[in-house]
Amino acid sequence: MELGFGAEYDSFRQEVRDFIAGHWPPADGDLKSREHERAFVIAAIERGYLHRAIPKRFGGSEQEPDIGKAEIIREELTRARAPAGRIPGNGLVVPTLLEWGTEEQKARFIAPTLRGDIVWAQGFSEPNAGSDLAALRTRAELVGDRWIINGQKIWTTHAHKATHMFCLVRTEPDASKHGGISYLLVDIRQPGVTVRPLIQMTRQKEFNEVFFDNAETPADMLVGERGKGWNVTRSTLKHERSGIATMTWSLSMFRDLVKLAKEVERDGRPAIKDPRIREELAAIEGELMSLTYSTYRATSHDMHGRDIGWFQTMPKLYMTELAGRIAKLARDIVEDDFTDMGGARLKWIERFMISLSMSIAGGTSNIQRNIIAERSLGLPRDKVQGAGA
Amino acid sequence: MNFLLSEDQLAFVAAIEDLLRDRCDAQQVHRIFDVEGEARFDAGLWAGLVEMGLPAIFVPEDRGGLGLGMVDLAIVAELLGTYAAPVPWFGHALATVAITLGGSDAQKAQWLPRLAAGEVLATVAFGEGGGAWFPDQWQLVATGGLSGRKMLVPNAAEADLIVVGVAEGLALVEKGAAYRTERVDSGDRTRPVDTLSFDGAAAELLADGMAARDRLADAAAVLLAADAFGGAERCVKMSVDYAGMREQYGQPVAAFQGLRYQLVAMALATEPGRGLYWYAAHAWDALPEKAAHAAAQAKAHLTDTYLQITRDTVEAHGGIGFTWEHDTHIYMKRAMLDWAWMGSPSRHRLRAADLAGW
Numbered sequence: 001m002e003l004g005f006g007a008e009y010d011s012f013r014q015e016v017r018d019f020i021a022g023h024w025p026p027a028d029g030d031l032k033s034r035e036h037e038r039a040f041v042i043a044a045i046e047r048g049y050l051h052r053a054i055p056k057r058f059g060g061s062e063q064e065p066d067i068g069k070a071e072i073i074r075e076e077l078t079r080a081r082a083p084a085g086r087i088p089g090n091g092l093v094v095p096t097l098l099e100w101g102t103e104e105q106k107a108r109f110i111a112p113t114l115r116g117d118i119v120w121a122q123g124f125s126e127p128n129a130g131s132d133l134a135a136l137r138t139r140a141e142l143v144g145d146r147w148i149i150n151g152q153k154i155w156t157t158h159a160h161k162a163t164h165m166f167c168l169v170r171t172e173p174d175a176s177k178h179g180g181i182s183y184l185l186v187d188i189r190q191p192g193v194t195v196r197p198l199i200q201m202t203r204q205k206e207f208n209e210v211f212f213d214n215a216e217t218p219a220d221m222l223v224g225e226r227g228k229g230w231n232v233t234r235s236t237l238k239h240e241r242s243g244i245a246t247m248t249w250s251l252s253m254f255r256d257l258v259k260l261a262k263e264v265e266r267d268g269r270p271a272i273k274d275p276r277i278r279e280e281l282a283a284i285e286g287e288l289m290s291l292t293y294s295t296y297r298a299t300s301h302d303m304h305g306r307d308i309g310w311f312q313t314m315p316k317l318y319m320t321e322l323a324g325r326i327a328k329l330a331r332d333i334v335e336d337d338f339t340d341m342g343g344a345r346l347k348w349i350e351r352f353m354i355s356l357s358m359s360i361a362g363g364t365s366n367i368q369r370n371i372i373a374e375r376s377l378g379l380p381r382d383k384v385q386g387a388g389a
Numbered sequence: 390m391n392f393l394l395s396e397d398q399l400a401f402v403a404a405i406e407d408l409l410r411d412r413c414d415a416q417q418v419h420r421i422f423d424v425e426g427e428a429r430f431d432a433g434l435w436a437g438l439v440e441m442g443l444p445a446i447f448v449p450e451d452r453g454g455l456g457l458g459m460v461d462l463a464i465v466a467e468l469l470g471t472y473a474a475p476v477p478w479f480g481h482a483l484a485t486v487a488i489t490l491g492g493s494d495a496q497k498a499q500w501l502p503r504l505a506a507g508e509v510l511a512t513v514a515f516g517e518g519g520g521a522w523f524p525d526q527w528q529l530v531a532t533g534g535l536s537g538r539k540m541l542v543p544n545a546a547e548a549d550l551i552v553v554g555v556a557e558g559l560a561l562v563e564k565g566a567a568y569r570t571e572r573v574d575s576g577d578r579t580r581p582v583d584t585l586s587f588d589g590a591a592a593e594l595l596a597d598g599m600a601a602r603d604r605l606a607d608a609a610a611v612l613l614a615a616d617a618f619g620g621a622e623r624c625v626k627m628s629v630d631y632a633g634m635r636e637q638y639g640q641p642v643a644a645f646q647g648l649r650y651q652l653v654a655m656a657l658a659t660e661p662g663r664g665l666y667w668y669a670a671h672a673w674d675a676l677p678e679k680a681a682h683a684a685a686q687a688k689a690h691l692t693d694t695y696l697q698i699t700r701d702t703v704e705a706h707g708g709i710g711f712t713w714e715h716d717t718h719i720y721m722k723r724a725m726l727d728w729a730w731m732g733s734p735s736r737h738r739l740r741a742a743d744l745a746g747w
Contacts, residue, residue: 285745379632
């Protein structure tokens, strides 16, 4: 048993480090330049460091799957604050296109997507189709050689920054609930599409409503067969995911919490000296260590082809609950400053709210519970609708 | 990444599990649990486990042992926890750790081969009551004859050798010395404990006991955490199985979302703890600066979780879970001992905070 990757990965890490040092930060020091970012991503793809699961002919680097290497690359890119070529929607559409797209769709979309020249929004949720996604009503009608789209999507993350949308629409109104859905690609920079940002309770803008009013997309922008869109969405992201990145996020939030508890004075001493705060902080650390080392265990098992077991379905819900616990202890520490949205503790007030978004986005906590119940514990499927269907 | 058990370790636990499945099923545990009078251990099962080398795990190879580490002890502790095995392993295993770490050459030669072979049964005596479990709280003095009391000593009545935590470090007391044992009417009848009263007992200090005692206390915390994980996971599985079997309103109760979510909460509280106890055992073996903190965290988190899980298990089973004939109460009482022995979770959390330098 060891916590590292083993000696065989040390030279690989050094290679990656040397590569990054030669390319980032850019010579002129301009970290915000889109051109620099693009150049770095292209160089990293050529070196085999990014988009490793994507074939070369579609602009990827086509490497043998290796979670260890992927994790080392991620760590080193993060350490150097270098671009990782990750845009949320893009990571979702590329595997789908690889599995279901026509040769023409693959050739046209994948490479520009990997370089970040095309940015995708995901058009799945609707006002009346959330966890029950298949209840969606946005419809598309084939008129001549074009799909005419009418309806509304919601919670569309970064739609205001996106150029395209991959979306689920109802194309077969007479078919069954799941059987009437198709998967379409739409250029959203067109008059028939209106993007309206939704302001979150934190005052930030990340997601949007998107309205389709006779929007159009060519007939050959259908991915998979007509009425088979539900299956298309189920193409899994089968590549080098380790969960270490999400765990690292929790660790950094916890480090901030400890810092806060040392900074804030209460009753004439740092909050961290208050036994009640101290004990809760240690209890949170115990959960965080559980998540951390179970993630290392899971990653190791994955790399060695062993079954991860129950933990496989658990990280998201565990982290969601942990983030809530961290946010609540921060609330107890900042006390009087907790309502001051203009004050020094705004970050923690935001986290108090943002930690809630984790219980909704990407599968609500109750959907996660269904997934754990069915896939890990082997309980019978929910009679009305199984987990993540 | 290699944070996983080796093929040898997997084979070792698989072999032990075969034996436990065969000879330590729930009925057998109930039989031992229900023996009239003072609690005792399952001598036949213990003999089988001795034969498989359980007492020899930590003993160095040149002293007749297997020369393995804390991870190996911990994965075995998990299994014994899973099966609620009524055997005197915990105290004995810690005694092998104590002598291996702190014994002089002569002390090792005298005791370790016989401990490894299970010819001599040993245990450890730490607690002095009132939450005084840690080495820096030990008041008893060995020099000039040992007097005073130690609490909740595992199998002291049966032990041939007791490693006693004392102000000077660690002391060996042999059977026949001036002490009395009184079996506690402890909830956990799978691991009997005694109150030990020394009255000028002859005691021999371990040569490096002072250096070994903190490590030994951490080892105890790790092994309790591992036992707690094994027991908690078994309780979750029992509850899941029962929910799939028990029918009400014409369907398995597992179909009711309220119960499903209870079961998920139990599994979610339990399963990630495996990584924590693995880490604590690994840190004990390989990361000396992290070991004490990790042991405190593992002991706090896992034993706290275990006790709560046994409560949830009763709820998940309904009336039958509240009865003496059901397995749950056996696990709950093991959880109670895991929780209390070596100090409560709260104490360990505050200790972890100190060790983190907060």
